[in-house]
Amino acid sequence: MTTVAPSGGTRERTRLASGIGAVPPARTGTRSTARPRRFGGRLRVLVAAAVTLLFVAPIYLMLVNAFKPQDDILANPIAPPWPPTLENITQALTRPDNLIPLGLRNSLIVAVVSVALLVPLGSAFSFYISRKQGRTKAAILVAFAAGLMIPPQVTLLPTIQILTWLGLDHSYPGLILANLGGGYLSFAVFVYVGFMRSVPDEIIQAARLDGASGLRVWWQIVMPLVRPATATVVIFLTLWIWNDFLNPLFILGPLQGQTITTGLYLTIGQYSVDYGQLFGIMFLAGILPVIGYLTVQKQFVAGLTSGATK
Amino acid sequence: MSGPRRRRRGTPDRGLALLAALALGLYLVFLVLPLLLSLRSSFTNENPLRATNDFIGLRNYTEMAGDDQLRASLKVTLLLAFGVTVAANALGVGFAILLNRTSLSYRVMRTVAFLPQVLSGVIVGFVWQTILTQNGVLNTALMTVGILDEPYPWLGSPNAALLCIGVVVAWVLSGFTTVVYLAALQSIPLELHDMASLDGVRGSQRFRTVTWPMIAPGTTISVTISLITVLKLYDVIAVLTAGGPANSTQSTALYIVKLAFTSDRVGYASAVAMLLLALSALVALTVTGALRRREVSL
Numbered sequence: 295m296t297t298v299a300p301s302g303g304t305r306e307r308t309r310l311a312s313g314i315g316a317v318p319p320a321r322t323g324t325r326s327t328a329r330p331r332r333f334g335g336r337l338r339v340l341v342a343a344a345v346t347l348l349f350v351a352p353i354y355l356m357l358v359n360a361f362k363p364q365d366d367i368l369a370n371p372i373a374p375p376w377p378p379t380l381e382n383i384t385q386a387l388t389r390p391d392n393l394i395p396l397g398l399r400n401s402l403i404v405a406v407v408s409v410a411l412l413v414p415l416g417s418a419f420s421f422y423i424s425r426k427q428g429r430t431k432a433a434i435l436v437a438f439a440a441g442l443m444i445p446p447q448v449t450l451l452p453t454i455q456i457l458t459w460l461g462l463d464h465s466y467p468g469l470i471l472a473n474l475g476g477g478y479l480s481f482a483v484f485v486y487v488g489f490m491r492s493v494p495d496e497i498i499q500a501a502r503l504d505g506a507s508g509l510r511v512w513w514q515i516v517m518p519l520v521r522p523a524t525a526t527v528v529i530f531l532t533l534w535i536w537n538d539f540l541n542p543l544f545i546l547g548p549l550q551g552q553t554i555t556t557g558l559y560l561t562i563g564q565y566s567v568d569y570g571q572l573f574g575i576m577f578l579a580g581i582l583p584v585i586g587y588l589t590v591q592k593q594f595v596a597g598l599t600s601g602a603t604k
Numbered sequence: 605m606s607g608p609r610r611r612r613r614g615t616p617d618r619g620l621a622l623l624a625a626l627a628l629g630l631y632l633v634f635l636v637l638p639l640l641l642s643l644r645s646s647f648t649n650e651n652p653l654r655a656t657n658d659f660i661g662l663r664n665y666t667e668m669a670g671d672d673q674l675r676a677s678l679k680v681t682l683l684l685a686f687g688v689t690v691a692a693n694a695l696g697v698g699f700a701i702l703l704n705r706t707s708l709s710y711r712v713m714r715t716v717a718f719l720p721q722v723l724s725g726v727i728v729g730f731v732w733q734t735i736l737t738q739n740g741v742l743n744t745a746l747m748t749v750g751i752l753d754e755p756y757p758w759l760g761s762p763n764a765a766l767l768c769i770g771v772v773v774a775w776v777l778s779g780f781t782t783v784v785y786l787a788a789l790q791s792i793p794l795e796l797h798d799m800a801s802l803d804g805v806r807g808s809q810r811f812r813t814v815t816w817p818m819i820a821p822g823t824t825i826s827v828t829i830s831l832i833t834v835l836k837l838y839d840v841i842a843v844l845t846a847g848g849p850a851n852s853t854q855s856t857a858l859y860i861v862k863l864a865f866t867s868d869r870v871g872y873a874s875a876v877a878m879l880l881l882a883l884s885a886l887v888a889l890t891v892t893g894a895l896r897r898r899e900v901s902l
Contacts, residue, residue, distance in 0.1 A: 339709055342702050346713040348701075351777070352731045355741065359734075371734070371741045415627040422624035434628070441635050443888050445836035447860045448877040451870060452641035453634060475634025479627060508620030537724035539839040544865065555724045559843060562730060571751055572730065580727045587722040591715060598783055 360577035364570040382574030389571075393561050394578050395555035404466065404542070404553060405535045407475040409528055415474065416482025416527065417520065421512045423483075424490040425498075433488060441480030446540050448478065454545060464547045472545055473535055482527045485597075489523035490516070526597030529590055533583060555580045631740030636651040639881075644659055646875035651868050652665060665681025674876060676851060677859040678883075681835065684770055684855060685887070689830040697819070701811075703782070704789050712772035714786065721779040729843025732772045733759070736844075765845050772840055777833060781826045789815070790820025826897040831891060835884050856880050 347354075359367045360382055361375035386393055423431055453472050454463055462468035493516055501511045514584060517524070542553045552560060558579050587594055624811050646664055650657040668674055672712035703714050718726065735741045736758040743755040759765050792815065800806075838857050841847065847862070854862070860880065863873035 297814050338702075338705075342710065342713055345702060346716055347850070349775075349778075349900070350716050350719060352728075352735060353723075355734065356727075356731045405612075414623065418620060418623040419627035422620055427760075434684075437636075438631065440885075441631070443832050443884050444635070444639070445857060445877075445880055445884055447836065447838070447857050448642055448881050449635060450640035450814055450861075451873070452638035452645070455641065456633065457636065471630075472634055475630035475632075479631055480635075508617035509623070512620055533722065536712065539724065539726060539842075542860075555726050555839075556722075558730070559726045559839075563843075569734070572734070576727050580723050583722045583724070584719065587719070588715070595709070595718070595783055595787075598780070 305487070345352055356573065356576055356580065359569070359573040360389065362573075364568050367569045367573065371454070382570045384574075385562060385571050386574035386578055391561070393552075393557050394575065397552055397557035397579070398558075398582070400466070400551055401536055401553040401555070404469055404473070405532050406469050407483075408478070408535050409531050411470070411474055412478055412482050412531055413524060413527060414484050416479055417486045417517060417524070418512055419484035420483050420490050424487055424509075435483075438480045438483045441477050442484065444477060451543060457545065462546070466546070469542060469545045472541060473538075478531050481531065485523050485527050486520060489520040493519050501567070520592075522596070525590075525593045529586075529595065529597060533586070536583060624782045625844045642877055644872045645871050646878050650871035650874070652870065653868055657871065659872070664818070664872050667872065668875060668879065673854070673859060674852060674856070674879075677854050677856045680766065680853060681764065681855045681857070681880075681883075684773065685831050685834040687770045688774045688777060688834050689827055691770065692777035692781050692828045692830050693823065693826050695774065695778040699778065699782040700789055701815070702786035704786060714782075717782050718779045720776045725776075725837075727837030728772065729778055729840045732768070733844055736768050759845055760849055761800045762849055763852050765849060769787055769841055769844055772844065773834060773837060776840070777830050781830065784826045785819060788819035794816045820895075820899040824892065824899060827895060831887050832884060835880065835887065848898065856883075 355371060358373070358375045359371055361378040361380070362373075363379055363381060366373065366375075423434060453476075457463040457465075457468040457472065460468070460471075462471060497515060497519075501515050506514075523556055536553075537555055538553075539555050539559070543556045543559070546552065546556070548560060551557075558575060562575070647659055647661060648657045649660050649663075690845040699717060701709045703710050703717065723731075733740070737743075738755050738757060738760070740758075742758065743752065744851065747755065757764070758768050795808075796814050796818065800810050805813060836857055837855060839854060841858055842855055845853045847858045857880065858877065860873050860877050863876060867873075
């Protein structure tokens with residue numbers, strides 16, 4: 295849902311070391327719990343926990359009701375699932391339309407192929423342009439940055455027309471191609487250019503004097519140096535493409551199968567699905583991004599916040 | 605560039621240049637070209653049901669002036685953009701201050717607070733639908749406690765539905781703003797807080813004079829992204845209300861898609877899309893510009 299615009303180079307690296315859970319450098323603003331304060335420790339934890347619980351209540355509902363029979367959901371949606379049942383999950387997985395297995399497979403293909411192509415395209419372009427000087431470079435970078443804020447509704451229809459001319463409308467290659475050229479590439483370039491600035495010129499010149507080609511310098515020297523940028527780009531683009539709605543809905547269309555996001559929308563929107571199965575489907579559709587987030591949480595937060603501090 | 609390397613450029617760089625050109629080409633074909641086509645289409649009566657399309661000059665743009673649905677959609681969009689941005693940022697600052705501690709329990713809470721941001725708008729929409737629908741969790745809870753006697757149509761009455769969408773979007777975004785404000789808080793040198801303590805500056809006064817000015821860069825990012833997110837928002841509204849009841853939650857982004865894909869009025873949809881684009885550019889430039897200047901003056 296969110297578009298983030300990190301900037302700068304070296305700072306991100308230091309920031310990357312202090313993710314959400316890491317201990318911050320000695321003299322910055324997170325007060326350690328040992329320091330005496332007016333707003334007492336116990337009370338504060340209780341207030342914070344209460345607010346957090348209220349905040350995640352919708353996600354709690356999604357989780358517990360996925361493991362409750364239909365009657366229990368209607369009788370008391372808030373109660374914990376005891377004894378838990380896997381009925382909803384199995385039902386969702388074995389639907390005759392194969393919504394979940396197909397949707398997950400399609401989403402995975404689109405996200406993995408798109409990101410696998412966006413990373414080399416974005417980083418090679420950023421490396422190439424960051425070695426250039428002058429106004430053309432500045433103008434191109436501004437044009438790419440502008441791509442971040444263009445509402446997808448503006449470019450959707452012409453994009454479908456262009457894909458039709460290419461004979462790729464309503465196809466997965468078409469959807470992936472549209473992903474490569476749009477705002478996602480903008481984001482990748484934006485992140486990479488910030489990092490490329492901090493790659494020392496001497497290293498590149500030394501490699502060049504040894505006769506290494508541009509491609510080789512980029513792949514073997516620059517890419518390892520900008521790994522944090524690659525982490526940010528891969529994490530966010532995977533999540534956004536996975537969760538994307540408008541493009542797959544209209545570029546693929548209903549006949550070409552669906553991604554997990556559009557499949558969820560079309561199925562639940564068109565057919566009446568009982569609550570038990572609805573929660574089972576939502577659990578299965580949401581669990582992968584959540585697991586992914588919990589796994590790479592530090593890089594996730596670092597990428598998100600790199601533009602937020604001076 | 606020095607002599608020997610200049611001589612050796614050309615061939616060895618060709619591969620990289622090709623790759624960069626490919627990226628630029630894709631960007632031109634799938635972002636710049638669609639923009640231009642959309643602009644061109646906005647001067648036509650393009651309609652997929654018609655064999656030929658004619659240029660009709662500025663007629664789409666003059667039609668916009670008298671379009672009540674468009675005016676209503678702009679009102680919805682601006683109300684949502686303003687309300688959600690204020691709410692999500694206020695919540696984010698409050699949440700960040702509350703959670704800005706290092707012990708394990710706070711770290712767990714911070715992890716959890718960001719979860720809504722990870723889920724797709726479609727899932728978020730359906731989860732909230734089970735809460736807000738007629739026999740949903742909210743009505744059940746309010747009736748059990750005795751606040752309501754009969755279920756209230758949260759998504760079925762115009763003002764309540766708009767409010768609900770605002771709440772849901774603010775909920776998603778505040779996960780993001782919290783993380784941004786936490787990072788901003790953590791970048792404040794502790795010396796500043798120590799000095800404020802020595803001067804006896806506490807509580808709300810300390811927030812006003814130390815914390816708020818110091819988190820200004822976080823505010824800039826947070827506010828800009830909140831605004832842009834709401835301006836292009838589609839999935840959450842499509843799932844929760846599909847623009848209803850009676851178009852009361854139809855944002856401009858939804859109106860464009862409806863014009864183009866349901867009413868087949870592609871030319872007019874393109875003109876409205878140009879308006880949304882201009883609005884986004886205006887917001888991004890003026891608000892972000894103002895916030896950046898504010899960072900310096902604070």
